[in-house]
Amino acid sequence: MMDVAPMRHAWIRRWAIAHMTLFGVFWAVYLAISKYLPRGYSIFEVLWGRYSLHVLLTLLLIGPVQGRSLFKTNRPVVQLLRGLLMVVTNVSAVFAVSGMSLNDVRAILWLAPLIVIALDRAVRGTPCPAPMLAACAICLVGMIFILKPTILHNIRSLFWALLTAISFAGYQFLTASLRADPATTSVFYSGFISLVFMSAILPFVWKPITGQTIIVYLGMGTAGWLSLLFLDKALHKMEPGAIVAFGYIHFVAEVMIASFISGGFPTWHGGVLGSILILAGLAVAWQNIASR
Numbered sequence: 001m002m003d004v005a006p007m008r009h010a011w012i013r014r015w016a017i018a019h020m021t022l023f024g025v026f027w028a029v030y031l032a033i034s035k036y037l038p039r040g041y042s043i044f045e046v047l048w049g050r051y052s053l054h055v056l057l058t059l060l061l062i063g064p065v066q067g068r069s070l071f072k073t074n075r076p077v078v079q080l081l082r083g084l085l086m087v088v089t090n091v092s093a094v095f096a097v098s099g100m101s102l103n104d105v106r107a108i109l110w111l112a113p114l115i116v117i118a119l120d121r122a123v124r125g126t127p128c129p130a131p132m133l134a135a136c137a138i139c140l141v142g143m144i145f146i147l148k149p150t151i152l153h154n155i156r157s158l159f160w161a162l163l164t165a166i167s168f169a170g171y172q173f174l175t176a177s178l179r180a181d182p183a184t185t186s187v188f189y190s191g192f193i194s195l196v197f198m199s200a201i202l203p204f205v206w207k208p209i210t211g212q213t214i215i216v217y218l219g220m221g222t223a224g225w226l227s228l229l230f231l232d233k234a235l236h237k238m239e240p241g242a243i244v245a246f247g248y249i250h251f252v253a254e255v256m257i258a259s260f261i262s263g264g265f266p267t268w269h270g271g272v273l274g275s276i277l278i279l280a281g282l283a284v285a286w287q288n289i290a291s292r
Helices: 005-034 043-070 076-097 102-109 112-124 130-147 155-178 183-205 211-237 240-260 268-290
Strands: none
Touching: 005 211, 005 240, 005 268, 043 076, 043 183, 043 211, 076 102, 076 155, 076 183, 102 130, 102 155, 112 130, 112 155, 112 240, 130 240, 130 268, 155 183, 155 211, 155 240, 183 211, 211 240, 240 268
């Protein structure tokens, strides 16, 4: 009789990679939609709108299928800590962009995959082959070509940006510790805990929303929800350190959106070269996983 275990494991790996790829793509969609948000709104109000829709979509689309088990968790403390790390990620990013550009913050944020790999190896003992580290390094170089970050910033802004990367890495690392819960339960709690925090801040930053703002909120909320849904599904299927590199497809998707939808065609030494490097890095990562 044929041993189906290797075949099943191969399919799990493919699904994990597919979900991590979709995480990166929908995050790019989220950022593209955010550019249409009218000026004058606090980032905290925008985040409140995003997580309100996040929770609503989870309850409406997943609640009827999963029922009360959506709220049942085997590790409530880890769920709480993980949700708080998402809050820290958002809040520290807000403080970081007050002293540096968004692209600079994102460049530091995307050190998170390397931090995840280091945490996975130090805490869980998950080996990280040299090809996977090389893949992340190649993707990082490609990201630099696309974002063109500057180097010199004040210490306070760098601190907040680094905290953004560390907390987001911690969020991903802890997700793998919640495999006893359905991925959708983790999605609910990450959004709910963030919504509670943003709701506490909302009265101090509230500005009445217009029709255009509502449409943008709906788009951002949906794309943000799908992004975290696919991220959590990916991390529930496979070790974080083995698949986080595939999130770098985010930048390739961003270049494509800018080229074909927004009309901002990339330069050769920027978006095109950066995308080629990232795709090359992901090819290395794919070969490393396929060879296991």
